[in-house]
Amino acid sequence: LNAPAESEDRKHDNAARAQLIVDTLASFGVDATVVEINEGPTVTQFGVEPGWEVRYKEVPLKGENGRNLVGTDSKVKTERVETGRTRVRVNRITALQNDLALALAAPSLRIEAPVPGRAIVGIEVPNNSATVVTMRTVMETREFRALSGKSKLALALGKGVSGVPAVADLAKMPHLLIAGATGSGKSVCMNSIISGIMMNATPDEVRFIMIDPKRVELSSFARIPHMAFSEVIVDMDKVVGTLQAVVGEMEARYKKFAEVGVRNLEGYNRHARVVKKLPYWVVIIDELADLMMAAPFEVEKLLCRLAQLARATGIHLVVATQRPSVDVITGLIKANFPTRIAFAVTSMTDSRTILDGGGAEKLLGRGDMLFMPTDAAKPIRIQGVYMSDPEVERLVEWWTDERFKALAPENSDELLRAALIERNGGD
16 A cells, blocks of 8 residues: 655644634624634634623612712713623524635635534634545554454544544444545545455455446456455346345345354354354445436345345445435435445535435535444544555455465355346246
């Protein structure tokens, strides 16, 4: 893998921008203070603490005799006395989003109100120059090493707005839905997910089933020994049969679990009576929209069946689409994919389809994402890792070397062939 990119000297002055945020809010009568600055690879988050709305009233000044004091203009002298104070409402800050973007000369600006677990409002401003987050940068962190030691499906996603590594375990998700417009970084994310698992697991531990109707995105992985079937599925006629074959494998695994009296893949592989351990299966679908256009009912039914039942058998789905509309990401599919990644999209409607809320329409593209894990109340903004084509080629060449021929398990082509014959009516 390529070495970590060196951080460039940024031209922006965060202290000056923090003061500009305070001054802009004050010009609209909003009292606030910037209490922390978190500089990430793509954006800098300014933590704004709402100030106070103070209420006053005019009270007459009294003399020693208890009477009101009168000035030379024959008017009663008064003084302002504080009668109470309340915190500035958060919606007064969020309502000024466009005014803040104008003052900061920012192409787009996102406000997280409030930051989860904190009593501050996060104002995320794009950096003048973004720092590339390489795969190696995240994989060498303590967080990823700890996770990869426990799980063969550890994912190096990127870095958060404060520069903290973002890692996740696909086995616990247990399925992942990825959506984003063309050029937003979706394909790079898919490549990094596959590559990260390949660097952490042997073919005996993890196998991939790849469905690529576009024929180009996953073709570079066609020769790796981790493939469950001997080819990347590109023909639409084979897609439904492939999913049926995966369902067949899932049902066969449940029968094996029942025979030895275990509940999941981990228990089966640890059991004393088991001679041959079962690998994880990771089903990669690059363009869900093409599948839904060809056979919407069958694809939705099979995906939902796998999403509901396959977790315990060690079968996990990673599904991506560049058309996040309700006819592609249906209610049933969305309900069964609680973990989602949204890259930049064109409208708030698309963002709501993916995340059940806005925000993805304000992303910057080129790997800028919102990650919604199952245990989070709000999505987490991450700059995704970048893995170049030469890096992928070097990884594939390493695994296709002659010395790994013996490691490659038998392909499950017979399972696929039987499913296709059954689908075609026995021909």
